[in-house]
Every structure is written in C-alpha cells, then in structure tokens.
Amino acid sequence: MKTKRIALVGNPNSGKTTLFNAITGSNQHVGNWPGVTVEKKEGTFTYKGKEYDVVDLPGIYSLGAFSEDEVVAMDYILTDDADVIIDVIDASNIERNLYLTTQLLEMGKNVVIALNMVDEAEKRQIAFDLEAMSSALGVPVVATVASRNNGTDAIIQEAVKAIDKKVSYTNPLTYSENVNHHMQHMVELFAGKNMPYSPEWAAIKVVEGDKHIISVIEASIDDEAVVNGIKEFHKFHSSENFELEIVDSRYAFAHRIAEKTVKRPEVEVVTLSDKIDKILINKYLGIPIFALIMLAVFQLTFAIGQDLLGGYAAALVEWLGSLLENFLVWVHSPDWLVSFMIDGVVNGVGAVVEFVPLITVMYLLLSLLEDSGYMARAAYVWDNLMRAFGMQGKAFISMIIGFGCTVPAIMSTRTMDNKKDRMVTLLITPFMSCGAKLPIYSVFIAAFFSSHGGLVLFGLYAFGILIGLLMAKLFNKTLFKGESSYFIMELPPYRFPAAKSVLRTMWLHVGDFIKRAGTIIFLVITIMWLLAVLPGSAAPYSQQSYLGRLGTLLVPIFRPAGFGTWQESVALFAGIPAKEAVVGTLGMLYAGEYMEEGVLLVNAIQQHFTSLTALAYMVMVLLYTPCAATLSAVAKETKSAKWTVAMALYTFFIGWIMAVLVFQIGSLFGFA
C-alpha cells in the first residue's frame, strides 16, 4: 500500500518548516522572513508503527500563484497528491491566513488546521475558542507552538485521523447572488465533461477569471462548446469584477469566523517590535544602522573567530600535521606520500580547515540575523536606494543570503514574481562575498592588515554591494529594460532567536564547509598537487612542473593587477571549482617551495605580496568567476547555458578590471 502523505500548506512565515522539522526531526533551514523555503522538502515520521510522508511547501497567500516558489506549492495542491493537508495558520493573523484556508475548503480538501505561534498571539492578548473555530470551519483545529514542539503530537494525531476518515467536505462559503448565478451556469456547462477538477470548483475559478486554471480546463476538455462558453462569459461580463466579489466573499467568511472565535484586546497592544522599529527603520538611521550591524558582524567574526579561536585551530592542524609527518617517516613511507600528505593534505586542505572557527562565528551571527526578523526590515530600508539602481527592496534579502553562500541566494530569487527583477538579482548575487571566501581574506588580512581585520572585511563586502548595484543599473539600462516590480513585504514581529534554530542554521553551513573540505577541496588540492610534482623530470613545485607551466601561461593576464607569479595565478584558477581552494593551493605551493619547517602561509604571503597587491588580489577574489556550485545553480535556475557562461565570463572581467584599477591607481599614488 502506498505510504500516506501529509502536506504542509500555509502563508509565508507561518512556521511550516519549523513544524516540518518538529514532526520529521529534519534540519531544514528556517528564518523569520517571508520566503525562506523556496522548494518542496520531503520527510517521514512514524506514528503507531506506520510510516507517513510529509511534504513541506513554500508559503502562499492564495491559490493564484505568481512566483516560481508559489507555483511549486500551488501545483502540488492542485494535483491532489496529499491525503491530508495541514494548513498552518499564524495565530496573530487569522483573517488573512484563513483567506487561504477558505480556498482549500472551496476545493473540498481534507484539511486539519495547525493554529501556530499561539504564544505570540497571547502576548498580544489575542484569545481563541478552538472548539468554536473547529465547528465553524468544519475541520479540526489544533493550537501549536512548533518552535517549542508544543502541539506537535496533537496535530499528527488529528492528521492521521483525518486520513483514515477520508471525509469530503462541501464548500461552506456563500457568494453573491450574481456570482452564484454565473457559477451555476458554468457547472451546467461542465456537467458530464471529463475534467481534472470538480465542476463546482472549476466554476468558481472560471468566474473568478483565474487564467491558469482556465487554460488547464480548456486544455483538458476537448469541447468547442465549453471553450466558447468560457470565452463568451468573459467577453460578455468584461466590465464586471467578479474576482473582487469572490475575494470579498472569502474574506467575509474569514471575518465571520474570526469574529465568532477570536477575542482581541480593545486597544492594540504596543509590542516591543513596534518600539524597535521606531529606531531600526527610521528614515535617516535605517541604512547607517544596517551598516553598523554588518560592521559588528565582521568585527565580532574576526575578534572571536580569528583572534580568540583561530590560533587554537591553526595549532591543532599544525600538531596533527607534525604527528602525521613523524608517523610517515617512522613507517618509511615513500617520499611522494609524505609530500602529498604534508604539502597537499596538511598545508592545503588543513589551511582551509583552520578557518572553521572563523566561519562558524560568521554563520552564527548571520543566522541570528535571519531569525530575528531583521531581514524584512533590511529589505524595507534598502527599497528606496535599490530603486535608484532599478531594483526593489526584496532583492536585498537575496543579497544578504549571499553573504553566507551564493547558492541559496540564487535560489531565493525564485520568490520574485517579476522575471526582470529575478534575472538582474541573480546576475549580481555572486558579487556578494560568501563564507567560502572568508579564509582567503583572512590570510591576506593577517599578513598585511591585521589591526583592521573587521574594517577591511566590511570594506570588501561593501565594495561587493556597490559593484552589484552598479551592475544592476547597467543591466537595467541595457538588457533588462522596464519597470521594477512593486514592493510588498510583510514585516514579521521581531523574535528572540531560538537557540535550537540558530545553531541548526549555523551547523547547516559549517557542516557543509567541513564536508567540502573533505570532498571537493580535497579533490582540487590532489589534482593541483599532482600537477605540481609532475613531470618527474621537473623539480616539484617549480615553474617547470605542469602546474608551473599552466600558471606561467596565466601570468600575463594578472600582471597588470600586480600579482604576477605563477602560484598566485594558478590559485585563482583552483578557486573556480571552489573558492576555499585558493587558500589551499597557496598553502600547498608555498609550503612546497620553501621546503623548510615552520614557514606559515601568512609569512609566505608577506614575501610574495605587498599590501597593495594583497588588496588587488582580495578584490579579484571578491568579484571574479563564482564557484562551480554557483554556476550550476545559475544553470538550473535560468535553464540557459548561455547565461551560465555569460555569468562566468562577465564576473571574471569585472573582477579583473577592478583588481587592475586598485593596483594601478594605488601605484599612481605611491602605495606599494
């Protein structure tokens, strides 16, 4: 027998993924802004010895989908794959959340309601009569606080009960007489026809004028009379706004339910959120505060991740390295193995692993930001400025996600319903510096700018934003003309970040970083090592090695930017599969070159670079071709090889120009 399926449906930011994690024990990314989940996620749980599938869907406000994430959710609901739907409702926002519920009820879906985040509603002195709500809607209602695992068992129990009962509901809504009349007419038109939907529901959607559903109906019914009937209807009634009438009927229903079952305070409680917002999104202070928050993130990242903890990690890697070396010598391993293990693995991969504390701190801080509710505010305060560059505030959320990793940032553009907005945002997210580039900056900062680490880092990130905005402007003037989409954004209440969820998000990233060190970075370093010690006739790590020859070919490209040795060129090349490999490759090559004990990567960099060329190199790393994972995300999202190649090339070009400008202008002013 087929495993029964439960789907989680609800408004954006109503806590579906939190409930999903609570039910299935998964570790999916959650955050406090609308649009965290952009794809379908699946999991399972066992109840009374039986296994069930659970599907988490992106949030939707209604069944008329606009953006790609919403289409995923809507298609899933329409194709009727789930045995029961858990409709997750934000308890503080009953009417609007019930608007979606009414549409599920119109379809006759098997629904149970999770009235979620009741704790927050209670803080605002909102009280509920669950029994009355359940009987008014005709479906079970369970109060939950998914973040604290309250009510999870109860909602599972109700969902399983609903699966077994297999009740079919009748639509509880009443529409205006006018709408009713036309719906009746449509039902008659559809009678006896083979359709993927019930005639009653199809009639609602046709009268409402839902283009998507109408096209599905027309495609599935091969009947002139029906197709003409629908056309005639819309032609004849083009001046009437049935859509609005139906929308109002749904809200009227939701409103009646809320009136009967929800008690609100006479005077709205002024929450802490309101007070915080008075400052954080102030007309003048909004952007400076954003800058201060980011500066604090980078300063703390450096102070804790590097200065406080960085030394331990480096010492640990060094200690393990010397243990390994002694062991290898003791068992008389061949020279090539010692070289590979020490130069390649310890100095290469190890150079990356050393930065685990650094990126851990940064991801911890970024996930605090994600959970706090500030993301939507950042979008708000940036909307005006973004407009000056032809974009809208929502794009800024994707840009901040890019500070962590470009791949989810690119995926997050799915929430934009305007194709132009989406493409432009997607094209500029690689300029938002990601966590994998942090180790690279970190060694260069340690070598030349150690007293201003956080500030230099902040400057690099800010420069990335600036270049991104300028490129967006250029794209808007050339390839993607036209208006940017309207800005609509819910501002969720601030929440004190829950430790569990913050640590989970942090671990998702850090775990990924460690996994990458052991897989793709290891692979890239191995290949680089092989190329550096072959052919046997050449001295290892010399310019005569294959890698040396490849690097020498690349040198002329980078000479105008000031970093004209083959090692530095080859390291940039190694960074295209994965950015961490830049540090890994430099670590391996310098260790091999110096052939002596205790030469740290930082010291080697001090000998090979000046502070100016180090800056030019960091700018290059900041902007040039994104990693393979990003390019494959671009290919997936744009479904275009042309755009993927264009992305790889144009970012390289921009990075190169900027690095050259930094070096040339800096030289002109006498910096070295």
Next chain:
Amino acid sequence: MSENLTNLRPGEKGRVYAIDAGKYATKRLYEIGFNTSAHVTVIKNDAGPVIVSINGNKVALGRGLAGKVVLAKDL
C-alpha cells in the same frame, strides 16, 4: 472622504475603498489583506515604502503601489 494611502499620516485610519493597480498587483494586495473595507492603520509614511497595519500585522508597500490604494478615511 477618500484618499490614496500615501496621503495618510501615521496613526490615521481608513477602510480599503478601491484598488487602482494592475491586475497582478491588485491580486497580490487582495491576498495580503487589502480586501474591500479592510481596516488599515498607517504606521509609517515618510520617504520609503508606506507601512500599514492590518489587524495588527505590518505590511510595507512601495510608494508607487501605495498610491494606488484608495481608502475611505476614518474621521
């Protein structure tokens, strides 16, 4: 008295009377709570998007779009 949303000061209230935006934007506004006669309180209206409260929940609307939402102002 009907006014578009950008003309209301913080603290002023009204009910949605009409929406004069394009088809998609209008639908978005409906589904996020701007149905006919929904109670709207303006929270913030200065340089950036207008922030309103609907049933205590904050929604920010870009100024262009806010200008297309017509309210019957509560006096």
